[in-house]
Amino acid sequence: MNANQQLKKIAVIAHTSNDYKNRKSRFAQAIERFFYRHKNKLIIIHLSMFIFFMMMMVIPLFTSLPDESSTIWNNLRLLSTFLFWGIWFPLVFASVIFAGRIWCGVLCPMGAASEWANKIGFKRPIPAWLKWEGTPILSFLLVTILGQTLDVRDQNSAMLEIFGGTLILALLIGLLFGRHKRAWCRHACPIGLLLGVFSRLGMVQLAAKIPHAGGDRYAERGTCPTMIDINHKAESRHCIQCFRCVKPTSPGGLFVRFRKPGSEITDIRTHNANIAEVWFMFLGTGVALGGFLWLILPQYQTLRQLVGNWFINHGWYWIGNAGPSWLMSVHPAQNQTYNWLDFIMIIGFMLLCMLFSTIVLATMNAVSSWLAGKFNGDKTFKLRFVELGYQFAPIAMISIIIGLGDQLFQQLKIAGISTSSLEYTKITLFAASIAWSILLGYHILKKQNVSKKGRLIALIPGVLGSVVIAAAWWPAIFGVHFSMLEYYRTHLTVMS
Ligand code: SF4
Ligand code: SF4
Incomplete structure (x- = not known):
């Protein structure tokens, strides 16, 4: 069988795969086309977000302290803490229900910076201590506790220390480990695990057009920056929705699928509990x-x-x-x-x-x-x-x-x-x-x-x-x- 015949055969399998065949939503197809067409522009979003976050963390430190009459409209320190804790944090969490981990794949400057560092870094194998399932849990606990002792919700300097510190760690891990990957996002980000768990409740999933049996597999080679073997993908947890594996015209890769919120959890036994x-x-x-x-x-x-x-x-x-x-x-x-x-x-x-x-x-x-x-x-x-x-x-x-x-x-x-x-x-x-x-x-x-x-x-x-x-x-x-x-x-x- 030559390459063309093989491709045709794959296309037939793909188009008869139940999940893929049942894809009816024009909206989902429009989303796929949109991200595919604009994937090269993501760097602009990442850079803009990076600059905006740095500005909101650093500039307020040089402005006056709030007093009794200060509001978010006349004090930059208050505005900055409000944007972080009043808008960004609840919105990112609520968004996983409607859009999955779109924050991670499209908007987050930290994950993008880690991947950028990886491109120019040492590309060493990801060590076992980093792959350990407890690492992101410890990371979350440490950041949450330090956030309290530093009063991160009210103090701008604490925000800079926590976010700046995690950014430095993300860059370091990116610089050292993995090959064109985001080892930080998969294994150590304190927010990543939280978003990952709750994304299982979400109504959007990227599913394989040609699903392979056997459940999730860890793949350090391949397209996925978070080490997902895309044809074996069964859970949403590690998918940061970067859309790199989505090509609307291709018979392979992943496609956007809408589902009932919570359905991954009700059927958790087939989704890598x-x-x-x-x-x-x-x-x-x-x-x-x-x-x-x-x-x-x-x-x-x-x-x-x-x-x-x-x-x-x-x-x-x-x-x-x-x-x-x-x-x-x-x-x-x-x-x-x-x-x-x-x-x-x-x-x-x-x-x-x-x-x-x-x-x-x-x-x-x-x-x-x-x-x-x-x-x-x-x-x-x-x-x-x-x-x-x-x-x-x-x-x-x-x-x-x-x-x-x-x-x-x-x-x-x-x-x-x-x-x-x-x-x-x-x-x-x-x-x-x-x-x-x-x-x-x-x-x-x-x-x-x-x-x-x-x-x-x-x-x-x-x-x-x-x-x-x-x-x-x-x-x-x-x-x-x-x-x-x-x-x-x-x-x-x-x-x-
Ligand atoms: S896992 Fe963390 S660092 Fe990576 S993209 Fe998501 S929030 Fe950003
Ligand atoms: S499975 Fe696809 S969309 Fe999800 S993180 Fe991997 S490459 Fe990106």
């Missing part, structure tokens, strides 16, 4: 929760007082000294200086919350998996545990968006939207995410062949897990109820 992702959801939800609760819970202040007294009583006065400004927030001009006690307490509290959420979610998930087994659920306990872990994806995602998007809600409030309307919006989003988590859990159990009655019973621990996490987020998202604070103050007064 991964235990590291499940632990990440449990750990990440807790650490993000801790990052908000320490700011608002009066109990945290009491605990801080007690721990501080303990150190002082033992003659360890250094605990009251300010630490280095690259490790904690030291801004005397803004009346904000953390000392070693703050540093230890913030980290300790966040780790405690992480432990709490992990224990709650893992226990509930384990009970669900055990119950599923009792009602004819197939596979082993471990596999059922991994699959059912994904039921918590929507609640984890919404809580992080609402929590981190607090700046957006604050600005909407300033713009005149009433507090109660904003709270109803948050409650609705939160309730919808719990309902979605329950629905996903139900369908995952169905795929595990659990009987109808069994599904309803095995769902209960999962629902309890979601409710406990929602309850824990309550004060972080809606603020501590005034009467509770009042009660607490009265209680302290009585005690003293």
